Amino acid sequence: MDPQSLQAILGQAQAFFASKGLRFTKQREALVTLIFRNNEHFKPEDLLPKLGKSHAVSRATIYRTIALLVESGMLREISLGGGERLYDPNFLRSPHHNHLICVDCRKIIEFEDPNIDVMQNCITRRLGFSPTQKAIRIEGSCDMLRLLGTCKNFKGLKAGARKKSLTGKSERSR
Numbered sequence: 474m475d476p477q478s479l480q481a482i483l484g485q486a487q488a489f490f491a492s493k494g495l496r497f498t499k500q501r502e503a504l505v506t507l508i509f510r511n512n513e514h515f516k517p518e519d520l521l522p523k524l525g526k527s528h529a530v531s532r533a534t535i536y537r538t539i540a541l542l543v544e545s546g547m548l549r550e551i552s553l554g555g556g557e558r559l560y561d562p563n564f565l566r567s568p569h570h571n572h573l574i575c576v577d578c579r580k581i582i583e584f585e586d587p588n589i590d591v592m593q594n595c596i597t598r599r600l601g602f603s604p605t606q607k608a609i610r611i612e613g614s615c616d617m618l619r620l621l622g623t624c625k626n627f628k629g630l631k632a633g634a635r636k637k638s639l640t641g642k643s644e645r646s647r
C-alpha cells in the first residue's frame with residue numbers, strides 16, 4: 474500500500490476513534506498500520522507476533538481495536554463457517570469484491586465481476602431493497618485439493634478422508 478493511502482486510512486481511523494471519544498494511541502496506530510499495510514485476511518491472534526517489541530499491545534487492545542474498525546465500516550468480518558472468522562481489510566480498496574472459500578483447506582480467493590454487481594442491483598431493486606453491503610461468498614473445493622488430494626493450506630477438516638497434509642495460513646489472490 475502506498476504511504477498516501479495509508480495516511481488517509483490512519484486519518485479515517487483517527488477521526489472515528491475521536492468521534493467515540495477515544496484516543497488514537499501509538500498502539501492503535503501501529504495496529505491500524507499493520508492491518509491495512511497488506512491485504513491479508515487475518516485472525517486477531519495473527520497480529521500479536523507481527524507487532525514486534527516496539528509496541529507493547531495487549532490482546533485486549535487488539536480485539537477492541539478490531540471491533541472498533543468493524544464498527545466504523547473500515548474492516549469487515551468474514552465467516553469461514555464452523556465459527557471460524559477472519560477479518561478483511563480489502564473492502565476499503567475494492568468495496569465490491571467477493572470470496573471463494575475452499576471448504577477443505579480454507580483457502581480464500583477474492584474476485585470481482587461487473588456482471589455480479591449488475592445482477593445484485595437487479596435483485597435488490599426488484600425486491601425493494603437499497604443495498605448497503607454486498608458480498609457473495611461461494612464455498613467449494615479448491616482444485617489443488619480435489620486433484621492432488623492435498624494442498625499446502627489443508628487444515629484437516631475432513632480428516633480421515635484425506636491423505637496427510639500440512640497446515641498453514643489462508644492465502645489470497647486476485
Ligand SMILES: [Zn+2]
Pocket residue numbers: 514561563564570571572583
Ligand atoms: Zn476479501
Ligand SMILES: [Zn+2]
Pocket residue numbers: 575576577578579580614615616617618624
Ligand atoms: Zn482447498
